[in-house]
Amino acid sequence: MxxxxxxxxxxxxxxxxxxxxxxxxxxxxxxxxxxxxxxxxxxxxxxxxxxxxxxxxxxxxxxxxxxxxxxxxxxxxxxxxYLRAVAEACPFPAAGLEARQLHVTYFSAPAGPERFAEIDPAAHLPEEFRLGDRCLYLYVPDGLGRSKLAEALSRPRNTKGLIATSRNWNTVAKLVELTAGG
The missing domain is CATH 3.30.70.1280 (SP0830-like domains)
Known part of the structure; x- marks a missing residue:
């Protein structure tokens, strides 16, 4: 099971x-x-x-x-x-951030860096993203609502052919907790 x-x-x-x-x-x-x-x-x-x-x-x-x-x-x-591995592999200091500042977008399949090659990371600083295994980590210090980087990442050409759904860090942690069983 x-x-x-x-x-x-x-x-x-x-x-x-x-x-x-x-x-x-x-x-x-x-x-x-x-x-x-x-x-x-x-x-x-x-x-x-x-x-x-x-x-x-x-x-x-x-x-x-x-x-x-x-x-x-x-x-x-x-x-x-998988959910535990995603949380453990977070490239950002999750413990020191507010949940609204850190998000994970889960993809239905791998999304290689070529999908996001047109995005200039320096143009969006201090916002940042990193690709993981069938996921994307997004750091948005001012939250997701006004994030230009989040808008760029979610453009249809970047996620074409994928299901993509995002969760804030509190929910990411809860996913791990509630699937742990026991």
Whole structure:
């Protein structure tokens, strides 16, 4: 049995694509998953299963959400070991930063540096980013809301063909905690 987090992109924001967490928990339980929990209203669900891999679990959950709720949602599923490795590999001093200053964008597949080659890092200082394994770390000292670097990184040409969803550092840490089990 493996502990997973499902990251649903773009639900419960701006009054659209409403997906109550109680309904999401019921849906996951109905799919046969154990230990189902959710965190916040922004699309983090946790479950345990011995069946499938990250990609097939994500695709199955996306299909189930569309069938049950009537709208399509992008889903990334990652196991505890991966989520822990992402947190441990953070190239920025997470312990000394506010959660709003540090974010991780999780990608559905690897995103090589060529995707972001047109972005001049020096032009965005003190904001910075680093690529990780199927993720991107983003340091924004003034927060994400006004970040020009975040805007540049999220342009469609940079994420074409990928599902990408971002979480602040508090949520990154909670993903590790809630998939730890025990």
């Amino acid at each position: 493996t502990n997973y987090a499902a990251l649903l992109r773009g639900i419960n924001v701006g009054g659209s694509r409403k997906l109550p967490m109680a309904d999401l928990r019921a849906l996951l339980t109905g799919l046969g998953y154990d230990g189902v929990r959710t965190h916040l209203q922004s699309g983090q669900a946790f479950f345990t299963t011995g069946d499938g891999d990250e990609e097939s679990l994500a695709a199955g959950l996306a299909r189930a959400v569309e069938a049950h709720f009537g709208f399509r949602v992008d889903v990334i599923v990652r196991d505890h070991a």
